[in-house]
Amino acid sequence: MPVRATARLFRDSRRTDRRFGARLLGATAVAGAAAVPFALLLVLVEGHWQPLRRLDASAALRLHRTALDHPAWTSTLRFLSDWVWDPAVLRSVVALVTAWLLWKRAWRLASWAAVTAVGGALIGLLVKLVVERARPSLQDPVAQAPGFSFPSGHAMTATTSCAVLLLVLLPMVPRAWRPVCWGVGVVSVLGVGFTRVALGVHWFSDVVGGWLLGTAVVALTAWAFEAWRTDVGRRRTEFGEGLEPELTGTEPERQDA
Template structure:
């Protein structure tokens, strides 16, 4: 009869799995371009000034800008939502708070995954903006201004990344109603931030689509890396969109040493 491995005997295997987790996270960030193929195709269409996409960008920007200018109250709401509620700094602070909770609960590897994913999102978004160097919309009598280049939308990419990260780490501790509420809040935030950026005239629709695609692709790639670590250590690999990445979080927090 085979005796179960003791904790000291498990440590080398866990260390090896942890090293592979780090390697997988780096590989996922480097190779997420495969998952970002739709964003790359969108960029090709943007650079080629594809007429249907150009009409969509120009038409949405013009109509929404005119509508917002005619409703000052709505403009104030959009500014608060874009610059405070869904600002990238706000989103990153929420993600940082989640990382802090994960560290307190000793979910070290999940905290590493969340921090690495959000950090990579900011760096990749900045790098793509600098490489593409697309100008922002130049509308008559603009209602808002934003610095830097336009593609992809940093607000949209950050919202997609951070909302997905927050969902995947919080689903295990939520009941059915809480999960539905979390999904609703995430979808409203991601869609809403895209709408506000176009309505304020600081991004094209294609900028927002590019941000959503890149953010989603990055989370998918790094989540794959984390699921591989669970598989290496003999843990169950849950359905992440239903149960999150680490179902064990549903249990009580471990006692402190």
């Protein structure tokens, strides 16, 4: 290939990479403000809207009574919350998948996974520090958790982590099994939220806030990745097949396109 043509391809590739990086970081930076449902919920929480406060209090008290009456059930919830669905566990799994993507030389998909996970965690922490909502204070608590309450870090981490795992690994799952994978992801995300409210360490609205904010982060970073695919001439992916179908190995990956 002539030197001039090679240089032009290199410049085009570099420009595409810069646009991809700008979209990815920009999408993460505006994720909190772009999530209209989350913003509305945040206003209601900050404004101490009475119907929401009553809903939170009612859910907390009912589930707390159940937790006190059924110690074995409560122990199961603690195990799921602290070991299976703990943010550190989920982030470690995402980190392993990201390392695998780097080994596969899927640089941009690895970047997407890392930015989605890390960016989501930082955004959630920032919102917690801004809102400074106190956690539920219950008589005879069955669990304790440090820090502020809104949004739920467990719920948000479960949302972003399960989404990353699904959108990265789905191309390698037979189509007949993909609904099962989606089902496991949805059950995990909902289950995390339930355990946090049932253990009395979060209000119901904290969990909903975590779900909404996590969904916003994933949607915006996934949009940025899809925009990069369009820039380099790849086909648009269909819902349910993951972000990078080329990982199956049936198509050349061409990460340098």
